[in-house]
Amino acid sequence: MLGIASPELALAYVLCIAASVLCIIYGIVKWNDSGPLTEELRDLDQWAPEGEGK
Amino acid sequence: MTVKIILALVYLAVVFYLGYKGWRETRQASDYMLAGRQMNPYVMAMSYGATFISTSAIIGFGGAAALFGFPLLWLTFLNIFVGIFIAMVFFGKRTRRMGVALDSHTFPELLGQRYQSRFIQGFSGAVVFLFIPVYAAAVLIGISRMLEVSLGINYYVVLLGFVAILAIYVITGGLKAVMYTDAFQGSLMLVMMLILIIFTYSTLGGVTEAHQALTDLAPQMPANLKAGGMLGWTQGAKPFTPLWLVIYTTIIYGVGIGVLAQPQLAVRYMTVASDRQLNRAVLFGGIFIVLMTGVAFVVGALSNVVFFRELGKISVAVAGGNIDKIIPLYVTKVMPDWFEILFLLAMLAAAMSTLSSQFHVGGTSLGRDFYEKGLASGGRGELRMSRLGVGITILVTLVWGLLLPPSIIALATAFFFGLCAASFLPAYFLGLYWKGMTRLGAVVSIVGGFATSFFFLLFVHTKESAAIGLCKATFGVDSLAQSAAQGSGWWLLQFTDPNIIALPVSLILAVVVSLASPKMDQKHLQLCWRNL
Secondary structure, eight states: OTTOSOHHHHHHHHHHHHHHHHHHHHHHHTTTOOHHHHHHHHHHHTTSOTTTOO | OHHHHHHHHHHHHHHHHHHHHHHHTOOSHHHHHHGGGOOOHHHHHHHHHHHHSOHIIIIIHHHHHHHHOGGGHHHHHHHHIIIIIIIIIIIIHHHHHHHHHHTOOSHHHHHHHHTTOHHHHHHHHHHHHHHHHHHHHHHHHHHHHHHHHHHOOOHHHHHHHHHHHHHHHHHHHHHHHHHHHHHHHHHHHHHHHHHHHHHHHHHTTSHHHHHHHHHHTGGGSOHHHHHTTEEETTTEEOTTSHHHHIIIIIIIIIHHHHGGGOHHHHHHHTTSSSHHHHHHHHHHHHHHHIIIIIHHHHHHHHHHHHHHHHHSSOHHHHTTTOGGGHHHHHHHHHSOHHHHHHHHHHHHHHHHHHHHHHHHHHHHIIIIIIIIIITTOOSTTHHHHHHHHHHHHHHHHHHHHHHSOGGGHHHHHHHHHHHHHHHHHHHHHHHHHOTTOOHHHHHHHHHHHHHHHHHHHHHTOHHHHHHHOHHHHHHSSSOGGGGSOTTSHHHHGGGSOHHHHHHHHHHHHHHHHHHHSOOOOHHHHHHHTTTO
């Protein structure tokens, strides 16, 4: 496959690209997922002195 | 030559500007150690990637790919899947959340606070501080030799000049300066590698055509490699032959898994404000790594076809047997002139981004973890101690750089990766996921993993034990495994990465001792798990 003699190594080649694609898809799907911790920090920020909260 | 010097000066000007920007924004210890926990995801991902991938990954391992061919692509797969995806999604998020809950500033501090142990923080800090200069020195030697050849400047002048430039921005600007410069350097590396792969595939007539030409070249595989078990560049090696063991255990398993417990990488998870930045960093990181080691290994292997067509010899023959010269020779002889200059700068960037992070993590390990916490010296002047720590790490690296032989690059990289994995990985992973993991379990796992790995490096794994020489001085042989019957399991241990043994030992110790020792305080565990 793809001019690579060993099927095991052709699989390695394909998996490299597949792993990259997985990272790209994961990043896009979870682009705005900030997890639980930001909420908690945001809550804390409400009590921060003026000008220091975000 | 004038163009080379002008481009190098422009590059250095940008690096200094970014270092200055980092310094201006550094006001307190958390800025210096964690970039204020507010890093941009692109900067974080590029910094992670550029720290991960040094010149040796491209030049050293790219040269190894010219020798062994496509089996090295398994390492690229692990670099992406384990080094980016698993690392950021399954380690990064929990590390960041637990790091915030415990207010940890460094990787050893996270371990120390998770297990409420000053010993763990001090011991881990000492391991990092003592051994990272060896790894850093290897990177330093590699790039200094390359610049010596390319620019014709004296080796020692390059070595000292290089260290001086890094010292200025790492000591003053801390992790912000390191990460800003890393992101710029990573971007430069990315563009150069993209050009390299497009040029190589188009020269050989396309992807499948290029691979097919490499497959057809198998009869040219050198006899000594065939004797060691190699079949061809796209055919791989016969299982359980000495070369198969070298490729699959040291190169792929050792470096591929070792990445998960690298202190200079793990600390980066704690530099971002939320999971969102880590999610985005997965995307950037996945693209970055495939273009780094993926391209280096494919081009390294395909260089055999290009050289054979142009010069009638395979790569290792063109390079006179020195595989570290294959990628530089390929760039010089095959790529256009303008590319050679920019590629040199990209390699300079790869070395600087790795070195700056090594100096930074070595410094904070000494200043924060070993001196302040391990020796319980109190928290006064913590920023100054970390700066002093970075200065000392740089000096020790320089001494190693002057002492170590030139062919030590890949060896020292694998050495540090392996040592970190065996010492820290079980305690780190189980500490993030298992409430039943105890302080005693972590102490025994860290010390046991370290000791086992070190024993194998000194007395069994010939590659290191022969170079270090202690085994020969004590027992009169390069490896204790040499005396076993040829072909037996014991005999093969001399070619097997120490981590094949040391990592499972460390893991078993962690689990068994934790099950048998007193549980940790529930309140403390609640604090650790507060954000998970």
